[in-house]
Amino acid sequence: MSLGGYRAHTFQAFARPGASKQPAVVAGKAAASRLYQLLTVKNAARMPKNDDPLSAEQISLVRRWIDEGAKFDGADANAALGSLLGPRQHPASPAAYRMSVPVLSVAFAPGGKELLTSGYYEVNVWNPTTGALIRRLQHLPQRIQALSYSPDGKQLLLAGGTPGEYGEVALVDPATGKRSQVLDTFPDIVLAAAFSRDGKLVAAGAANAEVRVYEVATGKRLWSSKVHSDWVTGVSFSPDSRFLASSSKDMTVKVYEVKDGGLFTTYTGHNRNFGKHKGQYPVFAVRFTGDQLTACSAGGGAVLQLWDPLKASLENGTAADMEERFAKESHARYIEHGFTKEVFALQVRDGQVFAASADGTVKQFDLTTLKAVRTYPGLSDWAFGVDFDPASHLVAAGTYGGEVRVWSTETGEPVVTFKAQPGVLRATATAPAKAASR
Numbered sequence: 001m002s003l004g005g006y007r008a009h010t011f012q013a014f015a016r017p018g019a020s021k022q023p024a025v026v027a028g029k030a031a032a033s034r035l036y037q038l039l040t041v042k043n044a045a046r047m048p049k050n051d052d053p054l055s056a057e058q059i060s061l062v063r064r065w066i067d068e069g070a071k072f073d074g075a076d077a078n079a080a081l082g083s084l085l086g087p088r089q090h091p092a093s094p095a096a097y098r099m100s101v102p103v104l105s106v107a108f109a110p111g112g113k114e115l116l117t118s119g120y121y122e123v124n125v126w127n128p129t130t131g132a133l134i135r136r137l138q139h140l141p142q143r144i145q146a147l148s149y150s151p152d153g154k155q156l157l158l159a160g161g162t163p164g165e166y167g168e169v170a171l172v173d174p175a176t177g178k179r180s181q182v183l184d185t186f187p188d189i190v191l192a193a194a195f196s197r198d199g200k201l202v203a204a205g206a207a208n209a210e211v212r213v214y215e216v217a218t219g220k221r222l223w224s225s226k227v228h229s230d231w232v233t234g235v236s237f238s239p240d241s242r243f244l245a246s247s248s249k250d251m252t253v254k255v256y257e258v259k260d261g262g263l264f265t266t267y268t269g270h271n272r273n274f275g276k277h278k279g280q281y282p283v284f285a286v287r288f289t290g291d292q293l294t295a296c297s298a299g300g301g302a303v304l305q306l307w308d309p310l311k312a313s314l315e316n317g318t319a320a321d322m323e324e325r326f327a328k329e330s331h332a333r334y335i336e337h338g339f340t341k342e343v344f345a346l347q348v349r350d351g352q353v354f355a356a357s358a359d360g361t362v363k364q365f366d367l368t369t370l371k372a373v374r375t376y377p378g379l380s381d382w383a384f385g386v387d388f389d390p391a392s393h394l395v396a397a398g399t400y401g402g403e404v405r406v407w408s409t410e411t412g413e414p415v416v417t418f419k420a421q422p423g424v425l426r427a428t429a430t431a432p433a434k435a436a437s438r
Helices: 034-040 056-067 309-316 319-327
Strands: 106-108 115-118 122-126 133-138 143-149 156-162 166-172 179-186 190-195 201-206 211-215 221-225 232-237 243-248 253-257 263-267 283-289 294-299 303-307 333-336 343-349 352-357 362-366 371-376 383-389 394-399 403-408 414-419
Touching (some): 034 056, 106 143, 106 394, 115 143, 115 383, 115 394, 115 403, 156 190, 166 190, 166 201, 201 232, 211 243, 243 283, 243 294, 253 294, 253 309, 263 309, 294 343, 303 309, 362 394
Parallel strands (some): 106 383, 143 190, 190 232, 232 283, 283 343, 343 383
Antiparallel strands (some): 106 115, 115 122, 143 156, 156 166, 166 179, 190 201, 211 221, 232 243, 253 263, 283 294, 294 303, 303 333, 352 362, 383 394, 403 414
């Protein structure tokens, strides 16, 4: 109803008159309400515009609500209406894909015997050495942006939704795909989610610039924060669960106190020039490393950045000494990664960091020497997801074009390449399976 100046993103906005100075709803009088009129009119003005009309049952429900006073029974009239609807019931995926869909996230099951990839309203489970489809976990959000197993391997954490309208973070049975617990819904797609090291907490970040933290045992939301000014692209707990870091398109990484959600500090290294490298780049991924209080973050620019929240806080100081602080060298350490485009994903395990780039390559770096270990080439499109399984010595990545490639970290050779496209057999074994199963 935007042509008439009406807005319906919150109930508070919905209650305001439009350009005609008339309210959309006249409490107690459905027939006199513009909303009801537009739902029932038979001409081109009928709403929803360019979509199927509401059913007779739905229209009757609207009429009854208006006639009974059009009362709002939610907790917050300024909350996005979409966030008040609760979890959606998602449809099944197509029996066979007619075309590839982007693989936005990948995750190895513990031990590396299975590889999970995001699909269309589903997660697909593959044999990582042959590319054979093992099973499909369906009735999940339209896009799956994040996948990870709980530390005990019993639960699968996934986050995603529909861009611009719905986000979801849920715990799923990795054997059946049944959502055991929908932790929350968001007014926009959830782009990142992560377990704490002990598996007791979950954090999620969304395209509405919001970060939320939950207690797994109860499903209770512990806190939320909206200090970013753009998409939240990554979240990561420190090893001791004291801090949570969130990366964003706003060129910063925020660090929160996990106990109450208070902002501890802001890492601004991606918004600074240093040496020959220019700053002012979005940050697409952040991961705490090992048992040390060191975070690794990346996005645009020529380097991976390693930094300590405590030292970053000391360097931030106050507005009074801003000029002096920016003139000083940061404590951060840098790895020149050599990618020609942005880094979209990071995975850190066993002292190694794996980075996936829009240039179609994955690279491995050693966190002690800060040197490149190996390059894994051959992807034909932007690499959006990456995971490494130490037990099987496998690293996998998925692309925007729907391609998945698995390599052996022992030899650097590709093991298998396939299209994550159920119903179409396109796997190509590119190295002996035993090379990656030791």
